Amino acid sequence: MDERTENLWAPAEPTVFQEPPPAVAAARESLASSGIHLMPAATLRAHFGTGEEEWARFAMHWEDLSQDRYAAERGTCRLRRYGRFSLTPTTGEMAQLPDTPFVQPDRSNPLYVDVDRHFDPLTDAFAADPLLRSVVTLLGQVAGALDSAACWIAKVHPFRVVARAGGEGQPTPEGRHRDGVTLVSSLLVGRNNAIGGRSTVFAPDGPELLSATMTEPASLLLSDDRHTLHGVSPIRPLDPSRPAHRDVLVTTLTPA
Secondary structure (H helix, E strand, C coil): CCCCCCEECCCCCCCCCCCCCHHHHHHHHHHHHHEEECHHHHHHHHHHHHCCHHHHHHHHHHCCEEEEEHCCCCEEEEEECCEEEEEEEEEEEEEEECCCECCCCCCCCCCCCCCCCCCEEEEHHCCHHHHHHHHHHHHHHHHHCCCCCCCCCEEEEEEEEEEEECECCCCCCCCEEECCCEEEEEEEEEEEEECEEEEEECCCCCCCCEECCCCCCCCCCEECCCCCEEEEEEEECCCCCEEEEEEEEEEEEEEC
């Protein structure tokens, strides 16, 4: 990709102020008061107005991910891609940014602090998928409960964690950690033959704030990354003779 930004969608028409939709209002209130929010799949699907066909199309992007060699060096089978977008919350304008290495700041992920990690970029089809725009736009709306930003930078990570037959897969081999951002989100896209994969958000001093195993695609977990830690337990095959996998979209937001 060249050094210019690529506008994928035109700005939305300006609108007069109105009350946020119920799904957005509930997420904002929960994030502001407790730093966490778990949005049920039915709520997210209703908010987007999408059906099974749209979600099935979106899930197909997870069949075109690349090996994460950094995770493989630590014994974890993980597939992923990576991309960045800018989002202007007042207009809804969203633009893809040039490809860069992924770097996590100090006091975040203990395995990869200040390490340049190079991942394959998002496919053009994934970057242009309307559901991706819907997800990032929603996150921009709820992130306003945590910080005021004229422009958000969204980092988008589609992940597939694989557990081989008779083995286990580690969604977060680094254990509980933070990502060094404002808002961190995990959208469940699918699970196949998998048990485990319990998502937990912790207070900085240790106590659990929320723990849940997301099993229904379109479930969305949100947390204030500045004041919480998070982690996911290993997955294992339900049928130990076959492999298992868990697909998620992790998206983070920070002010530009």
